[in-house]
Amino acid sequence: GQGVEQPAKLMSVEGTFARVNCTYSTSGFNGLSWYQQREGQAPVFLSYVVLDGLKDSGHFSTFLSRSNGYSYLLLTELQIKDSASYLCAVNYNQGKLIFGQGTKLSIKP
Amino acid sequence: GPKVLQIPSHQIIDMGQMVTLNCDPVSNHLYFYWYKQILGQQMEFLVNFYNGKVMEKSKLFKDQFSVERPDGSYFTLKIQPTALEDSAVYFCASSPGLGVYEQYFGPGTRLTVL
Numbered sequence: 001g002q003g004v005e006q007p008a009k010l011m012s013v014e015g016t017f018a019r020v021n022c023t024y025s026t027s028g029f030n031g032l033s034w035y036q037q038r039e040g041q042a043p044v045f046l047s048y049v050v051l052d053g054l055k056d057s058g059h060f061s062t063f064l065s066r067s068n069g070y071s072y073l074l075l076t077e078l079q080i081k082d083s084a085s086y087l088c089a090v091n092y093n094q095g096k097l098i099f100g101q102g103t104k105l106s107i108k109p
Numbered sequence: 110g111p112k113v114l115q116i117p118s119h120q121i122i123d124m125g126q127m128v129t130l131n132c133d134p135v136s137n138h139l140y141f142y143w144y145k146q147i148l149g150q151q152m153e154f155l156v157n158f159y160n161g162k163v164m165e166k167s168k169l170f171k172d173q174f175s176v177e178r179p180d181g182s183y184f185t186l187k188i189q190p191t192a193l194e195d196s197a198v199y200f201c202a203s204s205p206g207l208g209v210y211e212q213y214f215g216p217g218t219r220l221t222v223l
Contacts, residue, residue, distance in 0.1 A: 033211060042113075042200060042214040043152070087152065095140055095207035096165055099152040 006100035020073040020103045022088030031091040034073045083107045111135040113215035121221045127189035130218045132201030141184045142202040196222045
């Protein structure tokens with residue numbers, strides 16, 4: 001099936017980093033997107049990856065390993081305002097996104 | 110960045126009534142999507158739409174659901190009749206193409222069925 005898994009919660013400290021993991025079933029894989037979603041708001045696009053390796057976009061970086069069905073979103077130099085849910089979504093076939101449950105990131109001072 | 114608009118932001122209706130959710134996608138986008146998110150749960154794909162046709166729909170897209178975009182106006186999701194389990198936030202999204210293109214999401218319509 002087309003399953004996307006991510007941990008429900010993650011905690012970190014301001015000024016450090018956080019890594020949000022995502023695993024997915026590889027059948028029909030056509031790319032992976034990361035979104036940020038705040039309570040009661042729309043998901044905001046952060047990054048799209050389709051090739052293996054690390055894609056460095058400054059504050060947000062993303063890693064993909066297609067053979068392992070694994071990705072992570074890395075946030076560096078965390079700020080309190082980075083507290084939000086981070087959604088992993090896999091593009092399958094006709095462009096539909098299959099979302100994980102989201103990882104709620106809490107950042108402490 | 111590109112904006113997707115949704116009207117209304119909230120809708121409260123009685124079970125069995127019809128409801129139409131409206132989406133104004135990004136102007137040059139060609140592919141349109143509806144997703145459903147029940148409070149506290151994950152976002153779930155409902156349907157995607159291109160060139161006047163449904164390309165793919167999930168098992169959540171019941172027979173009571175329909176989508177259309179008449180004459181390039183709003184992309185709509187109609188539910189007729191509504192059921193209690195249809196209460197959720199419905200997000201519209203659009204993209205310029207398939208696959209490699211990011212999907213831009215609207216702010217959602219919170220539907221409450223009583």
